Amino acid sequence: MKLKELIEEDLLSGVKYIAGENGNYRTIKTVQTIETTQVDKYHQADMLYLLDNNEMLKNNEKMTKLITQLAESHAAGIVIMENQAEFLTYDLLELAERLAFPLIKMPNLFSFSDGMQLFFEAMLQQQTGQLRKIIQSNQDLADLVLKHPKVEAVLTAGSKIMDTPIVLLNSHFQVAVASQELHGQENALTKFFRETRIDYFSLEKRITVEMGDDDYTLFPLFPAFKENKAFVGVKNYRDTDEFRIILQQLIMNTLSFVNSQIDMLKESDFRNLSGFFLNVLDGGVSKELLEKRLLEMNLNPNTKYTAIMTNVISVEPSKMVNYHILEQVQQLVTWFINEYDLPAIVFSWRQRLILLLDSSENEDHFVTALQEFISDKTPDSYQFLIGYSKSSATIENLIDIFKESREASRTVEQDPALKIRRYQPKYVQELLSLIPHDESSDFTDKFLAPLLKMDNVEEREALISTLEQYFYYHQQLAQVARSMFVHRNTIIYRIKKVEDLLGVDLSDPQTAQNVQFALWLHKAN
Numbered sequence: 001m002k003l004k005e006l007i008e009e010d011l012l013s014g015v016k017y018i019a020g021e022n023g024n025y026r027t028i029k030t031v032q033t034i035e036t037t038q039v040d041k042y043h044q045a046d047m048l049y050l051l052d053n054n055e056m057l058k059n060n061e062k063m064t065k066l067i068t069q070l071a072e073s074h075a076a077g078i079v080i081m082e083n084q085a086e087f088l089t090y091d092l093l094e095l096a097e098r099l100a101f102p103l104i105k106m107p108n109l110f111s112f113s114d115g116m117q118l119f120f121e122a123m124l125q126q127q128t129g130q131l132r133k134i135i136q137s138n139q140d141l142a143d144l145v146l147k148h149p150k151v152e153a154v155l156t157a158g159s160k161i162m163d164t165p166i167v168l169l170n171s172h173f174q175v176a177v178a179s180q181e182l183h184g185q186e187n188a189l190t191k192f193f194r195e196t197r198i199d200y201f202s203l204e205k206r207i208t209v210e211m212g213d214d215d216y217t218l219f220p221l222f223p224a225f226k227e228n229k230a231f232v233g234v235k236n237y238r239d240t241d242e243f244r245i246i247l248q249q250l251i252m253n254t255l256s257f258v259n260s261q262i263d264m265l266k267e268s269d270f271r272n273l274s275g276f277f278l279n280v281l282d283g284g285v286s287k288e289l290l291e292k293r294l295l296e297m298n299l300n301p302n303t304k305y306t307a308i309m310t311n312v313i314s315v316e317p318s319k320m321v322n323y324h325i326l327e328q329v330q331q332l333v334t335w336f337i338n339e340y341d342l343p344a345i346v347f348s349w350r351q352r353l354i355l356l357l358d359s360s361e362n363e364d365h366f367v368t369a370l371q372e373f374i375s376d377k378t379p380d381s382y383q384f385l386i387g388y389s390k391s392s393a394t395i396e397n398l399i400d401i402f403k404e405s406r407e408a409s410r411t412v413e414q415d416p417a418l419k420i421r422r423y424q425p426k427y428v429q430e431l432l433s434l435i436p437h438d439e440s441s442d443f444t445d446k447f448l449a450p451l452l453k454m455d456n457v458e459e460r461e462a463l464i465s466t467l468e469q470y471f472y473y474h475q476q477l478a479q480v481a482r483s484m485f486v487h488r489n490t491i492i493y494r495i496k497k498v499e500d501l502l503g504v505d506l507s508d509p510q511t512a513q514n515v516q517f518a519l520w521l522h523k524a525n
Contacts, residue, residue, distance in 0.1 A: 077102030
């Protein structure tokens with residue numbers, strides 16, 4: 001407790017300062033008497049010394065040394081009887097003032113033992129009062145929580161308990177709520193805190209920042225995920241004794257609980273949002289209902305978006321992705337979007353995050369910055385991958401851009417070194433390369449084997465080239481002949497030769513399609 005608080009107790013109404021009242025902030029934990037003139041024996045911090053030794057009081061040199069030594073040792077002060085005050089010289093009083101070290105007199109008592117008893121009773125009374133306040137404060141805060149209060153109510157109650165204003169900052173160092181004394185100053189405080197250049201994303205210990213003649217001590221509040229932590233700012237906070245520390249911790253615990261409830265509500269909102277967009281993807285929402293819901297969400301139904309699909313994979317193929325990592329990534333992505341106030345919507349799909357970015361934004365810059373941010377903050381044993389759509393569309397046509405982002409995501413998963421992949425439409429040759437080799441070989445053999453196994457290599461290549469041109473020019477023999485610089489009859493002969501070899505009639509559309517597809521597979525392999 002503080003010496004000032006103790007002296008204000010009714011039991012000590014007759015106790016007065018002789019000098020050094022400017023040191024009344026000193027902490028006192030217990031009381032001891034000075035019984036000998038051996039000055040070096042006395043140097044305990046937070047100790048209030050009762051001096052019952054006239055010989056010492058009359059020795060100016062020893063008193064100077066004692067006062068100096070006790071002041072440097074952070075002792076609480078020295079107490080003498082009222083009738084002993086005459087022994088203190090002007091120099092000693094001036095020294096006590098300069099060192100902010102309290103010299104105190106108490107009414108004349110029968111003995112210093114009575115004096116010690118008086119101070120002990122006052123300390124007990126003070127501690128009892130503090131204990132009552134702690135119990136009452138705890139009860140008041142618990143009652144608030146049971147009533148499901150707004151955060152502002154908890155902050156205002158906390159500011160009264162600690163006798164100083166309090167603010168709640170979100171994970172972006174923005175003042176979300178302030179106690180009554182700071183109403184109207186939220187924007188100015190936000191500007192101040194965000195300009196301090198503190199790395200608030202990584203801030204995990206309390207820190208004090210000066211703001212003019214005042215200061216704010218910031219305490220991190222940790223929910224389930226540190227990426228979503230908040231901060232409590234206490235104006236001119238001084239943890240001068242256990243009493244104030246306990247009160248501060250009571251308020252922190254209450255705000256942590258309330259903040260966790262807010263996080264639970266946010267998570268519930270996120271799940272509801274994800275459910276809504278999953279229904280949109282499944283086509284289970286009518287146009288009228290969709291527009292109504294978007295307007296309720298303050299979203300323009302005509303806004304176009306780029307679809308971005310994220311995924312987390314393990315570097316070790318045999319290792320499963322920890323569910324905690326997926327939740328951490330969700331928090332990081334949300335933090336990133338909110339930190340830079342980006343026009344993006346986030347929802348989940350099969351343990352992946354889907355982001356809808358307003359098409360007016362630079363999607364290439366966005367995905368690059370996001371990938372670097374998340375990768376830097378996730379364990380090295382995992383990779384954060386992004387696939388995004390080439391097109392943009394309204395939410396009504398979400399399925400189109402969603403499919404593009406999913407295809408791009410599949411591509412980057414096949415080659416994780418890419419990290420990021422934009423959707424590119426596949427050409428026929430690319431699609432053919434995705435067919436397993438054994439299946440493509442079986443199909444090719446079924447329709448082209450006699451041609452491909454011809455012994456005469458020169459004739460085989462001529463027939464294959466003619467067949468390719470035949471399909472390319474949609475079976476127009478004259479165009480095929482011109483492209484190959486041969487007579488039309490030569491083309492007729494070669495096509496007839498192919499039909500005889502394969503035992504097919506190429507004028508049949510289905511047959512021609514099978515042969516052409518087999519030819520594509522042959523070229524792809």
